[in-house]
Amino acid sequence: MALSHTILAVLSRESLSGYDISKRFEESVSCYWQASQQQIYRELGKMESQGWVTHETVLQAGKPDKKIYSITDVGHGELARWFVEPTEPTPIREDLLVKVLAAPFVSIDSLRQELQRRRQLHLEKLIDYQAMAAAYQAMPHPPKTERFRYLTLRRGLRYEQDWIDWCDEVLDFLKQDSPE
Amino acid sequence: MALSHTILAVLSRESLSGYDISKRFEESVSCYWQASQQQIYRELGKMESQGWVTHETVLQAGKPDKKIYSITDVGHGELARWFVEPTEPTPIREDLLVKVLAAPFVSIDSLRQELQRRRQLHLEKLIDYQAMAAAYQAMPHPPKTERFRYLTLRRGLRYEQDWIDWCDEVLDFLKQDSPE
DNA sequence: TTGACATACTCAACAATTTGAGTATACCTT
């Protein structure tokens, strides 16, 4: 149940509505944790029933009401409890690698196309992340929370770069590999 | 439902029992697709009802009977159909990065320990993969299927190395970062 | 003025994954 802990981490910095948490996920957490709005709303409901968060309804003019969620002491305790548990590397499930394995039985040409498509996707993400990194580096005295957020962004940057490099390696291999 | 396609890819090379498929996953597919025995058995049942695979029961002396599964023409057609569909990068969910984000609110010292633990885990996997790569490189004329399997291993190698490099980067950052 | 987009949340159904127990045999070590 690490989704709830990710939400706790986000709420540790500031109180937010479900909708805002969802946006925060898209903007800055998405390189290592993705969750849909529905998941977040449902999780917040569960977390509230466990006493990890509370909410206050805020009426807005011209917009629907919103529920601003805040972390409680119980929630902070839970975050601290979870924090010291060892984490295992996340299991990976990569369709593209399954295709590499299947390619000799299906089509190497299709694989080549797919690799080029994927390389492009990863390049686009990399460029996004580079822009975020540049924004961080332009800050004269980034606060502690930003410095740690930057470390997670570094992981994202490396990850995308690594995919690009591997795609290039495989495309290069496919050029040289003799059919048999 | 890409688990079924991974199984189809494995069965394209050779017919195997559920148990053997599970072992194959652990040995050579695990760097990009993990599945438990239960998942594989259940998936094989579904795949058989769709006509993608068939099985033959093999009686064994001193061991339980086993069901050897083979890919059918329908199964191969399905693999080919799936193969040309574009794949999206897999959503990532990394507990460790959530911990980096939460660290300023919890404990930077615990984070440091956890990073060292994780670095070690990734290093062990890297060493495993390097041994597999060496075994491949020792083959004088690797068959096509092996050459493609090696490409997936290259992804695993890069992935583990990248984690190690990032852990080092963060540990280095934590040494220099001044508290505030 | 129509349609796209943004805010803000709820509910339901379905699919996938995880966890754990259960059944059975045989080999090998202590």
Add this chain to the structure above:
DNA sequence: AAGGTATACTCAAATTGTTGAGTATGTCAA
């Protein structure tokens, strides 16, 4: 003789994740 490990598979429950519909209001551009 007991315990650990390996082979080989089944069933069920709980949790998690995905998909899509539904409700409501406001802004902005074509």
